[in-house]
Amino acid sequence: MSKVLYAQSNGTVAVVTPATGVSTATIQSKVVPSGTASVVVADSIVPVDRTFRDAWELSGSTITVDLVKAKAIATANIRETAVAAAKISANQTALSETVTHVLATIYSAHGTAKAAIAGAANVATVKTLMDTFINTYS
Numbered sequence: 001m002s003k004v005l006y007a008q009s010n011g012t013v014a015v016v017t018p019a020t021g022v023s024t025a026t027i028q029s030k031v032v033p034s035g036t037a038s039v040v041v042a043d044s045i046v047p048v049d050r051t052f053r054d055a056w057e058l059s060g061s062t063i064t065v066d067l068v069k070a071k072a073i074a075t076a077n078i079r080e081t082a083v084a085a086a087k088i089s090a091n092q093t094a095l096s097e098t099v100t101h102v103l104a105t106i107y108s109a110h111g112t113a114k115a116a117i118a119g120a121a122n123v124a125t126v127k128t129l130m131d132t133f134i135n136t137y138s
Contacts, residue, residue: 003046004028005058006038013056013063015046051127065123074117074130082110085137101137109133 004016004027018027024040032038039061047056047063055069085106092099113133120126 001043002040003043004032004038004040005046005061005063006032006036007058009033011057012054013058049127051130052123055123067120067123067126070123070126071117071120074126075114077130078110078113078117078133081134081137082106106137109137 001017002024004014004018004024006014006016008014014032016027016031018024028038028040039058041061045061045063047065052065052070052073055066055073056063057066058064085101086103089099089101089103089106091097093103110133113129116129117126120129
């Protein structure tokens with residue numbers, strides 16, 4: 001099946017899948033804002049991994065991931081994970097329970113991961129760094 005792609009006014013990529021029996025031409029005329037360029041692509045063009053969906057950009061008929069935006073998303077995600085882990089650690093300490101992760105370790109690992117993400121040269125590295133932190137502290 002084909003999809004219609006276009007860049008939205010906020011910079012994100014819209015991916016529209018026509019309902020059965022609806023042509024891509026109909027989608028382009030009814031859904032795509034007037035004056036906005038759109039392309040029809042095969043399903044295989046749209047990335048399966050939506051981790052950095054808000055960093056997608058449309059370049060011709062290709063979806064690319066903006067590295068700067070991906071880094072911002074990853075940094076926000078590891079921060080959210082660190083905050084949650086810190087709350088759990090504080091509660092475990094307050095309740096005299098076995099502490100899963102010591103606060104100092106969480107803070108240190110967050111700083112290290114944040115710096116590594118900032119210095120990453122490509123999106124794959126950003127994703128690996130983010131996933132490693134989240135998997136460790138979730």
